[in-house]
Amino acid sequence: MPTAPEPPPVVLIEGLTKRLRGVLAVDGLDLTVERGQVVGLAGPNGAGKSVTLKILLGLVRPTSGRVELFGEPARPGAPALARVGALVDGPGFVPHLSGRVNLRLACRLAHLGDAELERAVANARLGPAIDRQYRTYSHGMRYRLGLAQALLGQPELLILDEPTTGLDPAHIREIRHAIADAAAAGATVLFSSHVLREVEQVCTHAVVMQQGRLVGAGRVEDLVHMTDTVRLETDRPDDAAEVLRATDGITSVLVDDGAVEAQGPALRPGDLLLKLDAAGLAVQGFRRGRSLEEAYLELVGETAAESGPPEASPGP
Amino acid sequence: MIWVEFKKQWRRPRTVITFAALAVFSVVLTVAISATGSGTVERVGDVPLLIVPGTSGLSVPVIALSSTMKFFLPLAVAIFAGESVAGEAGWGSLRYALARPVSRAAYLATKLFVALVLSLVAIVLIPVAAVVAGTVAFGWHHLVIVNGAASTATHQVVANFSPGLVLGYLGVATAYVAAGMMSIFAFSFLLSTLTTRPFVAVAGGFGLTIVSRVFNSDYLPGVAVLNPYMPNNDVDLWQNFFVRPAVTSGMAHFLVLQVVYVVVFLGAAWIWFVRKDILT
Numbered sequence: 001m002p003t004a005p006e007p008p009p010v011v012l013i014e015g016l017t018k019r020l021r022g023v024l025a026v027d028g029l030d031l032t033v034e035r036g037q038v039v040g041l042a043g044p045n046g047a048g049k050s051v052t053l054k055i056l057l058g059l060v061r062p063t064s065g066r067v068e069l070f071g072e073p074a075r076p077g078a079p080a081l082a083r084v085g086a087l088v089d090g091p092g093f094v095p096h097l098s099g100r101v102n103l104r105l106a107c108r109l110a111h112l113g114d115a116e117l118e119r120a121v122a123n124a125r126l127g128p129a130i131d132r133q134y135r136t137y138s139h140g141m142r143y144r145l146g147l148a149q150a151l152l153g154q155p156e157l158l159i160l161d162e163p164t165t166g167l168d169p170a171h172i173r174e175i176r177h178a179i180a181d182a183a184a185a186g187a188t189v190l191f192s193s194h195v196l197r198e199v200e201q202v203c204t205h206a207v208v209m210q211q212g213r214l215v216g217a218g219r220v221e222d223l224v225h226m227t228d229t230v231r232l233e234t235d236r237p238d239d240a241a242e243v244l245r246a247t248d249g250i251t252s253v254l255v256d257d258g259a260v261e262a263q264g265p266a267l268r269p270g271d272l273l274l275k276l277d278a279a280g281l282a283v284q285g286f287r288r289g290r291s292l293e294e295a296y297l298e299l300v301g302e303t304a305a306e307s308g309p310p311e312a313s314p315g316p
Numbered sequence: 317m318i319w320v321e322f323k324k325q326w327r328r329p330r331t332v333i334t335f336a337a338l339a340v341f342s343v344v345l346t347v348a349i350s351a352t353g354s355g356t357v358e359r360v361g362d363v364p365l366l367i368v369p370g371t372s373g374l375s376v377p378v379i380a381l382s383s384t385m386k387f388f389l390p391l392a393v394a395i396f397a398g399e400s401v402a403g404e405a406g407w408g409s410l411r412y413a414l415a416r417p418v419s420r421a422a423y424l425a426t427k428l429f430v431a432l433v434l435s436l437v438a439i440v441l442i443p444v445a446a447v448v449a450g451t452v453a454f455g456w457h458h459l460v461i462v463n464g465a466a467s468t469a470t471h472q473v474v475a476n477f478s479p480g481l482v483l484g485y486l487g488v489a490t491a492y493v494a495a496g497m498m499s500i501f502a503f504s505f506l507l508s509t510l511t512t513r514p515f516v517a518v519a520g521g522f523g524l525t526i527v528s529r530v531f532n533s534d535y536l537p538g539v540a541v542l543n544p545y546m547p548n549n550d551v552d553l554w555q556n557f558f559v560r561p562a563v564t565s566g567m568a569h570f571l572v573l574q575v576v577y578v579v580v581f582l583g584a585a586w587i588w589f590v591r592k593d594i595l596t
Contacts, residue, residue: 020593020595052596054593054594054595055410057415058414058415059411059415059593059594060593060595061591061593076414076419076420076590077414077416077417077418077419077420077422078417079417081415081416081417082417084415086412086415088411088415089408089411089596090408092407092408092409092410093407093408093409093410094324094407094409095407096322096328097324097327098329101323105320105323106412108319108320109317109413109416109418110319110416122519149412182567223362
């Protein structure tokens with residue numbers, strides 16, 4: 001019995017290059033996003049994340065390379081764009097019309113009915129403000145409306161470029177939940193962020209870009225070495241490091257900033273804790289894996305991280 | 317898509333204000349004529365055409381069209397054309413309008429059509445409002461044209477047009493003025509695809525009117541050779557309908573010139589826009 005042909009990946013990028021005003025914004029990028037994945041695109045400012053997403057949306061033409069959406073070439077006006085919802089560079093609406101009228105116009109362009117409009121209005125969660133002029137909206141309200149528009153018609157692929165820029169923690173949480181809900185409903189999500197904590201929290205996969213190139217990609221667990229690294233906090237890190245070095249199955253031990261990071265292929269965290277306890281060392285903090293920020297710093301190097309801060313999380 | 321574009325534009329404060337200002341202009345002009353100029357002769361434009369305003373309401377649209385065609389109407393047209401694409405870019409909604417299964421050419425054609433309709437409404441609004449306001453103030457009578465060459469107090473009546481004929485002339489004149497605005501329209505529209513700041517497109521389009529006016533043989537006799545190729549200078553030739561004998565020379569040349577400008581500017585806009593990277 002012949003097997004059904006495998007469906008094409010949702011996003012396929014091969015050897016993508018984009019030259020913008022003489023600068024290589026994207027330089028030989030390869031990236032595949034499969035159905036159902038939630039992919040976080042991380043990297044310092046100017047890494048080419050935003051341009052890559054705009055190429056997928058047909059807003060920017062690639063200089064060279066192959067870019068496909070659902071197996072079709074991504075180009076301006078590509079039919080596959082009907083299956084894509086987007087929030088890029090912040091929301092953009094007609095300022096003198098209300099949120100509801102703006103959504104109605106978007107519905108009309110997408111040939112969606114009143115039921116979908118009502119769903120979007122509910123999604124935006126703006127209350128009575130939905131009938132106020134868009135120009136009167138706060139930053140957070142604009143993002144809510146932008147997200148509601150991106151979710152119109154329940155797109156199969158959601159492309160979000162820096163969807164949390166300048167938002168307060170409560171709004172960031174909303175965006176994160178929206179991404180998780182869309183993913184739970186079966187959507188594939190590709191979003192960029194320079195706030196690594198977000199990428200870590202909601203993504204199944206992460207892609208790290210730097211200067212237009214891909215410097216790391218994979219499952220988030222693999223990137224942060226979830227299975228082979230533990231991080232311990234203790235008031236006597238050097239003593240703890242000594243104990244860990246003498247432990248079987250541990251290949252490297254690092255003391256960093258008052259914390260001890262142990263790595264090994266056959267790591268058993270419970271045993272480690274017992275051992276440290278027996279040595280009279282109190283463990284104040286314990287975590288499996290590194291943070292994505294640490295993995296990221298290793299990938300892009302400290303210099304690049306300095307020139308473009310990877311973590312610029314809002315709030316105190 | 318066209319319906320959506322109209323919906324975006326027609327309740328814009330800018331659209332409403334422009335239309336209101338054009339309509340109010342005709343009313344203010346009527347009031348001004350009845351207050352000061354009624355019964356005296358009024359020089360219209362550069363051509364030796366003197367009309368007696370108070371005698372017929374139909375004098376008002378002739379004066380209104382003459383006094384708006386070189387400043388107010390080019391500005392209104394530059395606003396509608398210049399705002400069209402750049403305004404959307406300024407709102408930040410252009411990227412969402414284009415990240416859809418719609419061709420750039422179709423989107424541009426929609427924008428062009430809507431801006432064109434708004435511009436034509438603005439142009440037609442002037443004579444229509446002026447006919448209404450003028451008729452209310454001065455009644456529906458024959459339009460008296462006096463000899464413009466004379467500078468004495470006593471003018472010789474050279475023509476006496478029936479209201480129907482004046483309306484016919486006005487219709488053709490309005491169409492001619494509208495056609496004469498198309499170079500400004502197309503240039504503003506081109507700029508609108510180039511910039512993300514609508515003000516630049518509007519100012520640039522209106523700037524072309526000023527350039528056209530500067531390269532006028534009246535101001536700069538040395539560049540008189542360029543005068544026939546200026547995009548907006550000969551927009552006043554319709555006034556020659558009202559002299560006797562009526563003169564139509566130069567009008568065909570001007571209309572052909574408009575076609576050339578429109579093809580060049582809109583062609584450039586299309587070539588640029590379908591290839592443009594939308595980065596903002």
